[in-house]
Amino acid sequence: MLITQPYESLAWTLSWRTDLLKGMDGLEQRVALLRSPRESYAFQFVLNEQELRDIRRQLVVDATTPIQVPLRHEGLLLSAEPTADLVAGNIPFADWATVDREVLVESDLGYHYATTITDVHGAYLTVADVPVDPGHYPAYKTNVSPLVDVQAADGLSVARHAVNAGKFTLTGYDTAFHTTWGAGIGGAFTTLDSYVIVDWVSAPLMGDLARETFSAGLTVLDAGAAREVIQRRDAADIRREHTFRWAAPAYRQLWKAFLYRQRGRCKPCLLSTFRDDLVLRSQPSIAATTLVVEDRDDYLAWFAASAAQARLALATADGTQYVKVTNAVASASDTITLTISAGVANVPITRVSFLELCRFDTDDVVVKIDQGHQAEMDLASVVVQR
Numbered sequence: 001m002l003i004t005q006p007y008e009s010l011a012w013t014l015s016w017r018t019d020l021l022k023g024m025d026g027l028e029q030r031v032a033l034l035r036s037p038r039e040s041y042a043f044q045f046v047l048n049e050q051e052l053r054d055i056r057r058q059l060v061v062d063a064t065t066p067i068q069v070p071l072r073h074e075g076l077l078l079s080a081e082p083t084a085d086l087v088a089g090n091i092p093f094a095d096w097a098t099v100d101r102e103v104l105v106e107s108d109l110g111y112h113y114a115t116t117i118t119d120v121h122g123a124y125l126t127v128a129d130v131p132v133d134p135g136h137y138p139a140y141k142t143n144v145s146p147l148v149d150v151q152a153a154d155g156l157s158v159a160r161h162a163v164n165a166g167k168f169t170l171t172g173y174d175t176a177f178h179t180t181w182g183a184g185i186g187g188a189f190t191t192l193d194s195y196v197i198v199d200w201v202s203a204p205l206m207g208d209l210a211r212e213t214f215s216a217g218l219t220v221l222d223a224g225a226a227r228e229v230i231q232r233r234d235a236a237d238i239r240r241e242h243t244f245r246w247a248a249p250a251y252r253q254l255w256k257a258f259l260y261r262q263r264g265r266c267k268p269c270l271l272s273t274f275r276d277d278l279v280l281r282s283q284p285s286i287a288a289t290t291l292v293v294e295d296r297d298d299y300l301a302w303f304a305a306s307a308a309q310a311r312l313a314l315a316t317a318d319g320t321q322y323v324k325v326t327n328a329v330a331s332a333s334d335t336i337t338l339t340i341s342a343g344v345a346n347v348p349i350t351r352v353s354f355l356e357l358c359r360f361d362t363d364d365v366v367v368k369i370d371q372g373h374q375a376e377m378d379l380a381s382v383v384v385q386r
Helices: 049-061 249-262
Strands: 007-015 018-022 028-032 038-048 067-070 085-087 102-107 112-121 124-127 142-152 158-160 165-174 212-215 218-223 226-231 237-246 269-272 290-294 311-316 319-331 335-340 351-360 364-370 375-383
Touching (some): 038 049, 038 142, 049 158, 049 165, 067 102, 237 249, 249 375
Antiparallel strands (some): 007 364, 018 028, 038 165, 067 142, 085 124, 218 226, 237 375, 269 351, 290 335, 311 319, 319 335, 364 375
């Protein structure tokens, strides 16, 4: 069965599995148990009476047959009327554009047909079928979207309206295993010390308050009148909540490739705090390899010795430079002189932030997509102290 009605919303879950062991000194051992994610979906549709009848019939007598849904948020706009070749832009950002992938071609005029990709070359997708009337599929008003086979979960419900329509929430998992998932990002990641820098966002959207949680592994031993508190970690875990949003195909594919690489909680990355963690006493000159900062927040005692805060993001009007602190020495007048791994590229520096080594705190990443194909992802990071 194929549902062609647009979905009101979509919650797309990418699931990995990580075996994680953590020591008192913050050292972690992480092993990925899945190379590629398991994908599940929760679509919400408004369907007419006949479509509701079709859904009810399948859920009653043929629930094991997958339901096909086009992933319109990953669709490509056609720049010419469809023939055996579909001319589309942004193919480098479509990891689903592979031979034997089923797709749906649909126009703004209400016409559609399903077909299969037989070849991919340049800006062309060669497909197995051609439309009966190409005029129903005008250029720049026709899209091609990948079809996904969703195995419906047990116990789905249909909410009927007073009129001849109703709401159907389809939850289930993708029956296919996509080996090309996360391919074709259209460029390489920026790295420092072999860690990927999340540098394609200007700042995570954390709302008015950047919520942080500190977990030191405290255990309270209660012996009646006497109590003892034991801290089981040398330093508390720092957990920060972020909200990321994107819409453009290039950013969607970049996030997919990045999430594929990170594998949930498995791999660490570098993420700026986007705040003034260190305050410059004076502006450095171009090509300088030292920074003079205010001696505050116990930087020498803890942060300079921590792998999590050993790298800095230097923000300027011309962009952000990423460097590593190779030495930190207390100087006169309550300052610290930091030796950095590369000469300063631009001045003045408007903000010095920690470029923290962190990992995500979940193996189940949920991406929420609205009718306008805007994506939003709530994702918390955990600072890796060692």
